[in-house]
Amino acid sequence: MAPFGTRLWRYRKRIVVLCGDLFLAALSYTLAFLIRFEMGIPPPYLSTMWNTLPWIVFLRSVTFWYFGLYRGLWRFASIRDLLSIVQATSASSVFILLYFYLIHHVAGYPRSVFLIDWLVLTLLLGGSRFSLRLLREVKHLKDRGGKRVLVVGAGEAGENILREMIRNSDLQFNPIGLIDDDPAKMGSKIHGVRVLGYRTDIPTLVNRHRVDEIIVSIPSATGPQMKGIIEECSKTKARFKTVPSLPEIINGKASLSQVRDVYVEDMLGREPVQIQPDRIQEEIAGKRVLVTGAGGSIGRELCRQIAGFAPDHLLLFERAENSLFYVDKELREGFPGIHVTPILADVANRKQTVEVFREYRPHIVSHAAAHKHVSLMERTPLEAVRNNVLGTKYVADAAVETGVDKFLLISTDKAVKPINFMGMSKKIAEEYIAGISTLNSVRFLSVRFGNVIGSTGSSFRIFREQIRAGGPITVTDPRATRYFMTIPEAVQLVLQALSLGRGGETFVLDMGKPVNIYELAKSMVRLSGLELMRDVEITFTGLRPGEKLSEELFNPEDEELVPTEHGKINTVRRKAPCNFSSLREHIAHLERCVDCLDSAELVRHVHETIQG
Numbered sequence: 001m002a003p004f005g006t007r008l009w010r011y012r013k014r015i016v017v018l019c020g021d022l023f024l025a026a027l028s029y030t031l032a033f034l035i036r037f038e039m040g041i042p043p044p045y046l047s048t049m050w051n052t053l054p055w056i057v058f059l060r061s062v063t064f065w066y067f068g069l070y071r072g073l074w075r076f077a078s079i080r081d082l083l084s085i086v087q088a089t090s091a092s093s094v095f096i097l098l099y100f101y102l103i104h105h106v107a108g109y110p111r112s113v114f115l116i117d118w119l120v121l122t123l124l125l126g127g128s129r130f131s132l133r134l135l136r137e138v139k140h141l142k143d144r145g146g147k148r149v150l151v152v153g154a155g156e157a158g159e160n161i162l163r164e165m166i167r168n169s170d171l172q173f174n175p176i177g178l179i180d181d182d183p184a185k186m187g188s189k190i191h192g193v194r195v196l197g198y199r200t201d202i203p204t205l206v207n208r209h210r211v212d213e214i215i216v217s218i219p220s221a222t223g224p225q226m227k228g229i230i231e232e233c234s235k236t237k238a239r240f241k242t243v244p245s246l247p248e249i250i251n252g253k254a255s256l257s258q259v260r261d262v263y264v265e266d267m268l269g270r271e272p273v274q275i276q277p278d279r280i281q282e283e284i285a286g287k288r289v290l291v292t293g294a295g296g297s298i299g300r301e302l303c304r305q306i307a308g309f310a311p312d313h314l315l316l317f318e319r320a321e322n323s324l325f326y327v328d329k330e331l332r333e334g335f336p337g338i339h340v341t342p343i344l345a346d347v348a349n350r351k352q353t354v355e356v357f358r359e360y361r362p363h364i365v366s367h368a369a370a371h372k373h374v375s376l377m378e379r380t381p382l383e384a385v386r387n388n389v390l391g392t393k394y395v396a397d398a399a400v401e402t403g404v405d406k407f408l409l410i411s412t413d414k415a416v417k418p419i420n421f422m423g424m425s426k427k428i429a430e431e432y433i434a435g436i437s438t439l440n441s442v443r444f445l446s447v448r449f450g451n452v453i454g455s456t457g458s459s460f461r462i463f464r465e466q467i468r469a470g471g472p473i474t475v476t477d478p479r480a481t482r483y484f485m486t487i488p489e490a491v492q493l494v495l496q497a498l499s500l501g502r503g504g505e506t507f508v509l510d511m512g513k514p515v516n517i518y519e520l521a522k523s524m525v526r527l528s529g530l531e532l533m534r535d536v537e538i539t540f541t542g543l544r545p546g547e548k549l550s551e552e553l554f555n556p557e558d559e560e561l562v563p564t565e566h567g568k569i570n571t572v573r574r575k576a577p578c579n580f581s582s583l584r585e586h587i588a589h590l591e592r593c594v595d596c597l598d599s600a601e602l603v604r605h606v607h608e609t610i611q612g
Contacts, residue, residue, distance in 0.1 A: 024124045025060040029053060032117035036110055045110065056096060060121075063092035085125045093118045146172030150202070150211045150238070152229060153218040154180035154188075154195050157243055161217045161259075162191045176209045199232055206236040215259055216242040227523075234526045275492050276566075279499040281309045283364075287405075290315040290362035292347050292395060293369030295323025297452060298410055301491040302366050303327055307335040309495075314338055315360055317369070319346040347391035357398035364498070367395050368410040370426065377422040378546045381603050386594045388425035393432055393587060400440050408498050409433045411448040411506070413483060413551040420546025421603075424610050430506060432587065435580030443503035447494050448572075450483030450511045450551055459517060460484075463524050471536035473525070476543050478518040481550045483511035497569050508553050508561065510568040583609070 033041050033049050041049065066088075097114055149165065151158050158178060165173040177196035180186075185195045196205050205211065214233050218225070226242075233240040241259050289306050293299035294316035300323075307314055314331065318324040321344060328342040341360070345352045347369045370388050371377055377384040392409065399407045411430050414423035430446050437444035453460050459482070466473045490509065497507040518538070525532045532538065543549070554561050559572040586609040593602035 021064055021125060022057050022061055025057055025121060026053060028121035028124055029056050029113075029117050031120050032113045033110075035116050035120075036113050052100070055099065056117075059095050059099065060089075060092045063088050063095065066091075086122060089118055089122045089125065146174045147212045148210055149173050149175050150177055150179060150196075150205060150209070150214045151175055151193075152179040152199070152202070152214060152216045153221075154178045154182070154185045154190060155218065157217040157219050159190050161215060161243070162193055166191055176211065177205060179205070199229055202229075202232040203235040206238050211236070211238045214238050214240040216240065219243050230523075230527065274567075275496045276499070277309075280495050283406075283499040284309040284311050284495075286310070286312045287363040288313040288315065288360060289364045289366070290317055290357075290360065291366045291368060292317040292391075293367075293410075294318045294342075295320050295327050296368060297487055298491065298494075299366075299368040300327050300330075301487045302368060302494065303331055304334070305488075305491050305495060306366075307331055307338050307340075311338065313360070313362075314340045315356075315362060316340065316342045317345055317347070317356065318342070319344065319369075347395050348386045350390075350394045350397075353394045354398045354401065357402045357404075361402050363405045365395065365399050365404050365407045366410070366494075366498070367392060367408065369395075370410065370412075370429075372412070372422060374414070374420045374422045374546050375544050377425070378420055378544075381421045381606065382594055382597060382599055384421040384425040385428075385590050385602060385606065388422070389428045389432070389587060390591055390594065392429035396433060396436055396444065400436065400442055404442050406443045406445065406498065406501065407433070408494070408501070409444070409446040410494065411446045413448060413450040413511075413553050415448065416552045416555050418610065419548060421606065422546070424606050428583075428587065428590075428606075428609055431578050431583055434504065434506060434574070435578045435583055437504040438580070443501060445497065445501035445503070446506040447497050447509065448506060448553065449485060449490055449493075449509040450553070451485070452487045452490050453484055459520065460524075463521055467524060467528050467530070467536055472539045473521045473536060474541050475518050475521055475538055476541055476547060477549060478516075478540060479549055480517045480543070480547075481514035482517060483514050483551060483553070485509065485511055493566075493568055496566055500564055500566065500569065505571045506574075507564075508570045508572055510570065511553060514550060 030049070030053075033045065037045065093114055151161055158180075162175050162178075165175050175193045177194055178185075178190060179197060179199060179202060180195050181198050186197075188195050196209075202214065206214070214236070216226070216229055216233075218229075221229070230240070243259055284306060289311045291299050291302050291306065291314070294303050295318040299318070303314060303316060316324060316328055316331075318327070324342050324344055328340060331338065331340045343356055343360075345356055347353055347367075369391060371384055396407060409429060412423070412426050414420065415427040415430050416423075418424040418427045430448070433444045433446050436442075451459070463473055493509045497505075497509075501507070521538055522532055525536050525538075528536075530536050554572045558575055560575065562571045562573050564571060586605065589605055590602060590609070593599075593605065
C-alpha cells in the first residue's frame with residue numbers, strides 16, 4: 001500500500017477542488033441567510049448560522065465525495081456532471097434537514113433557508129464547472145484558424161463532428177457552417193455554428209466562405225441522396241469527405257477519426273443487410289468448416305465471417321501459396337481462439353482433394369474456388385473446365401464420400417444464359433450440384449450473385465488503377481450495365497442462405513438495380529477530384545469476346561423466382577428437372593478432353609452440354 005503522503009499527493013487536485021467546493025458551500029449558506037432576511041440578519045439567527053455552519057460544511061463534503069464530483073475533468077463538463085451536482089446538493093440538503101430537526105433539534109430555524117441554500121449552491125457548483133468549458137469554447141469560436149470546414153448534415157452525426165472540432169483545437173478544423181435540407185433547421189445553430197443553407201447552396205457557400213473541406217455527416221443517406229450531395233460538392237474546388245454508413249460507425253456515433261474519402265460505393269444506394277446471426281451461429285458453431293479458394297476475394301471474407309461464428313475447426317483450402325499464407329496469418333491473429341489449418345492444394349486434383357476430405361472430414365463445405373475472368377477463360381477453355389467444372393465435381397464427390405452435412409457452391413450471374421466459357425463452366429457446375437443433391441443425404445446448395453466491389457479484377461479496382469495512372473479509363477460500351485454488391489454484404493447473405501438451405505436450392509441474392517459502367521467511371525473520376533476529359537479520358541473498347549451488355553440473375557424461360565423468408569434472398573425453381581445421368585456423361589467426356597488437352601473437342605462439347 002502506498003504511503004499516506006504519496007496517496008495525498010496523487011489526489012492533490014481533487015483535494016484542492018474539494019476545498020473550493022466547501023468554500024462555495026459556506027458562501028452559499030451565508031448568502032441563503034442574507035437573501036432570507038433581505039441582507040440584514042437578526043442577531044439570534046446570525047448566531048444560529050455560525051453555530052450550524054461547520055455541520056453544513058461537513059455534511060456537504062461527505063455527499064460531494066460520495067457522488068463523485070471530483071472524478072471528472074471540468075473542461076469536459078457535461079449534462080451528466082450537472083445531474084451529479086443536483087443529486088449531491090439535494091441529498092446533502094435532505095441530510096441537513098433531518099439532522100437539524102430530528103437529531104440536533106435546532107429551534108426556530110428558518111426552513112426557507114434550506115431551499116435557498118440548495119438553489120444557490122447548485123448554481124455556484126454548476127457555474128464553476130461549466131465556466132472553464134465555456135471559456136475554452138468561446139476562445140475557439142473567436143479565432144480557431146485552421147482548415148475551414150462546411151458540414152453537410154445537421155443531425156446527430158453532424159453534432160458529434162462539430163463538438164469534436166470545437167473541443168479539440170489541435171485538429172485545426174474551423175467549422176464555418178452547416179448544410180441541411182430540413183427547412184425547420186434553417187438559420188438555427190448547433191454549438192454556435194449556423195445552418196447556412198440547403199444542399200443546392202453548397203457551391204455558393206463554398207465560394208462565399210472560402211471553404212477548404214466539406215464533410216458529409218449523414219450516415220443514413222441513401223445512394224441517390226449521396227449522389228446528389230456529391231454532385232454539388234463536385235462543382236467546387238473544396239475537398240470532400242464523409243462519415244461511414246450506419247453499419248460501419250463504431251459504437252453508433254460518428255467521429256472525426258472515422259471520416260474518410262467518399263467512395264463510389266457510397267453512391268450505389270444499397271440498404272444495410274439485415275441477417276439472423278443466431279441462426280447462422282447455430283449452423284456453424286462447433287463444426288469443422290472447409291472453404292475452398294480461401295485466399296480469394298470471396299473466400300477470404302467467408303473465412304473472416306465464419307471465424308466470427310465460432311467453428312470448431314476452419315480449414316483453408318487454397319492453391320495459391322501467398323494468398324494462403326496471408327489469410328492464415330490474418331485469421332490466426334484476428335481469431336486466436338479458432339483452430340485454423342491452411343491446406344495448400346488444388347480442387348482440380350481429384351486424389352489430393354479426396355485425401356484432404358478423408359483426413360479432416362468437414363461438416364460444412366463452402367466451395368468458392370473458381371476462375372472468374374471472362375476474357376482469360378475465353379482464351380483458356382481447358383482451364384475454365386478443369387477448375388470450374390471438374391474442380392466442383394471432385395469437391396462435391398469427396399463431400400458425398402465423407403458424409404459432409406452441407407455443401408455450398410458460390411456461383412455467378414454469368415451462369416444465366418451463358419455466352420462465355422466462364423459462365424458456361426459455372427452453369428455446368430450449378431447443374432451438377434443440383435443433380436447430385438437428389439441422390440444422397442448431403443444437403444447441396446448454390447448461391448448465385450453478380451459482381452462484388454473490390455474483388456481482384458473488378459471494374460472498381462481497374463478504374464482506380466487507371467485513374468491513378470492518369471488514364472485513359474477503358475469502358476467496353478456506354479450502355480453496359482452490371483450488378484454490384486460489396487464483398488461483406490455478399491458473404492453475409494451467403495451465410496444466411498447456408499442457414500436457410502435444406503438441400504437442392506439455388507439461391508439468388510438481391511443485387512439491387514444494375515449500375516451503368518460508363519456512369520460508374522465518370523463518378524469515380526469526380527470522386528478523385530479530377531475533371532473528366534481534361535485530367536482523365538474515357539475510351540470505349542467494345543465488348544470483348546464472351547461479354548454481354550447486361551447480366552441477369554435468373555432465366556425466366558427455364559426458372560421461376562421464389563421468395564424466401566429473407567427479403568434479400570430468393571430461390572430459383574427449375575421448370576424442368578436436370579437429366580443428371582446425361583450430365584455426368586457429358587462431364588466425363590469433358591474430363592477426357594482436359595486430360596488429352598483437346599481444346600477444339602472440349603469447346604464443341606461444352607456448347608453441346610449447355611444446349612442439353
